[in-house]
Amino acid sequence: MAIITQAPRGTEDVLPAEAVNWQIIEGVMRSEAALHGFGEVRTPVFEHTELFQRGVGDTTDIVQKEMYTFLDKGGRSVTLRPEGTAGAARAMLEHGVYNDGLPVRFYYLTSCYRYEKAQKGRLREFHQFGAELYGSADPLADAEVILLGSSIFERFGLSDVRLEINSIGCPECRAKYLEALRDYFGAHRDELCETCLDRLERNPMRILDCKSPVCSAIAAGAPKMLDYLCDGCREHFESVKQALDAAGVAYTVNPSIVRGLDYYTRTVFEFLAPIDGRELAVCAGGRYDGLIEELGGQSMPALGFGLGMERLLLLLRQQSVELPGEDPCEIFIASLGQPAKLAAFRLCDTLWKSGVRASCDVNGRGLKAQMKYADKLGAKYSLVLGDDELAAGKAELKNMKTGEKQKISLGEKFLDDYLTAVTAQEDMSF
Ligand code: ATP
Ligand code: MG
Numbered sequence: 001m002a003i004i005t006q007a008p009r010g011t012e013d014v015l016p017a018e019a020v021n022w023q024i025i026e027g028v029m030r031s032e033a034a035l036h037g038f039g040e041v042r043t044p045v046f047e048h049t050e051l052f053q054r055g056v057g058d059t060t061d062i063v064q065k066e067m068y069t070f071l072d073k074g075g076r077s078v079t080l081r082p083e084g085t086a087g088a089a090r091a092m093l094e095h096g097v098y099n100d101g102l103p104v105r106f107y108y109l110t111s112c113y114r115y116e117k118a119q120k121g122r123l124r125e126f127h128q129f130g131a132e133l134y135g136s137a138d139p140l141a142d143a144e145v146i147l148l149g150s151s152i153f154e155r156f157g158l159s160d161v162r163l164e165i166n167s168i169g170c171p172e173c174r175a176k177y178l179e180a181l182r183d184y185f186g187a188h189r190d191e192l193c194e195t196c197l198d199r200l201e202r203n204p205m206r207i208l209d210c211k212s213p214v215c216s217a218i219a220a221g222a223p224k225m226l227d228y229l230c231d232g233c234r235e236h237f238e239s240v241k242q243a244l245d246a247a248g249v250a251y252t253v254n255p256s257i258v259r260g261l262d263y264y265t266r267t268v269f270e271f272l273a274p275i276d277g278r279e280l281a282v283c284a285g286g287r288y289d290g291l292i293e294e295l296g297g298q299s300m301p302a303l304g305f306g307l308g309m310e311r312l313l314l315l316l317r318q319q320s321v322e323l324p325g326e327d328p329c330e331i332f333i334a335s336l337g338q339p340a341k342l343a344a345f346r347l348c349d350t351l352w353k354s355g356v357r358a359s360c361d362v363n364g365r366g367l368k369a370q371m372k373y374a375d376k377l378g379a380k381y382s383l384v385l386g387d388d389e390l391a392a393g394k395a396e397l398k399n400m401k402t403g404e405k406q407k408i409s410l411g412e413k414f415l416d417d418y419l420t421a422v423t424a425q426e427d428m429s430f
Pocket of ligand 2: 061
């Protein structure tokens with residue numbers, strides 16, 4: 001029976017106390033994205049399987065091992081999105097958004113699904129904030145997208161996040177590099193893991209991304225793409241670095257970053273941070289100049305990144321970053337007896353309508369139990385209504401922290417009295 005009382009492996013519920021943090025970080029993403037001119041795109045949670053086979057790439061771990069793919073009742077193969085780029089690019093093409101002027105800037109906040117070995121920071125349902133820029137091959141666009149990523153980490157005051165960049169060239173210069181890789185890894189054929197043997201044939205660059213210790217030790221000595229870049233790709237990379245320097249963005253060049261998706265070209269980057277003792281990518285992306293054409297559109301340069309929301313939250317918690325959440329309750333109105341209970345409810349409604357977070361008893365509890373609950377809610381103020389207060393049309397507003405009391409009207413002037421009293425007390429606390 002555990003099956004219906006436990007969420008599926010690799011998924012997480014978000015309860016109200018934690019949802020507040022999600023709302024805050026999502027708010028930061030939305031406002032940073034808007035500031036940089038990125039508009040939100042929302043795409044379906046499932047797409048035709050072919051979209052990801054093409055858009056993510058047949059030789060990737062995602063497509064080979066991690067996708068949630070099934071036949072719908074009409075016998076069509078559909079897949080829960082494992083990442084946000086393919087769907088966003090499809091939507092951009094399908095609706096001809098490129099006709100509205102280039103570049104097009106999209107952002108998304110979505111759930112993603114990958115059948116992974118679930119562990120801390122690695123889930124089967126996780127969430128990404130992503131940014132996409134279509135229609136510019138200019139190195140400045142690379143710098144702009146990277147800057148959006150780093151500005152988000154800055155907004156949270158996260159200092160432990162490092163930016164690493166690399167260039168993986170274009171299909172032309174990469175062909176020679178792949179040959180060199182095949183030679184190099186071919187000589188280590190006996191030591192490679194089974195998956196990497198397959199990668200050796202299909203896409204040897206994938207071996208550089210293998211997480212097995214033996215393969216990564218071998219990969220450390222492999223030829224570097226940076227030594228194989230053609231003139232155009234080398235110039236592009238130099239210009240990206242110049243633009244980052246000009247913007248004061250710190251980075252290191254890491255020649256072993258290759259990224260997990262097939263469609264990357266030229267610039268690739270990762271924002272890394274120590275999470276739970278391991279170095280993990282919180283945000284990763286790059287340029288994918290071949291993707292739009294691969295999806296059936298005209299040839300159009302593009303780039304973007306995906307930022308893992310759960311990993312960001314782990315990092316924020318680990319670094320004890322205070323997220324300025326709102327208290328769930330500002331005032332609790334306790335009551336004794338049915339007429340007072342109704343009056344409390346009516347006053348709450350008045351407060352709600354003017355944007356004050358208020359709460360009252362809906363359990364018919366005694367006064368002591370009500371005040372205990374008010375404490376649990378973290379209420380800053382309380383008001384107790386009984387027959388006497390109703391008869392007098394006045395009650396005492398109590399500051400739960402200082403104990404200070406002040407009589408306020410329960411009639412027409414209630415809201416004015418309340419707001420005046422609260423404002424006066426807040427002013428005094430400074
Ligand atoms: P990794 O190398 O850690 O498997 P990846 O290369 O598969 O990452 P991307 O496909 O580039 O990751 O996804 C972008 C970001 O999404 C990652 O940097 C990470 O923050 C987050 N992410 C990816 N997979 C997961 C997952 N299974 N659970 C939680 N977050 C994830
Ligand atoms: Mg992965």
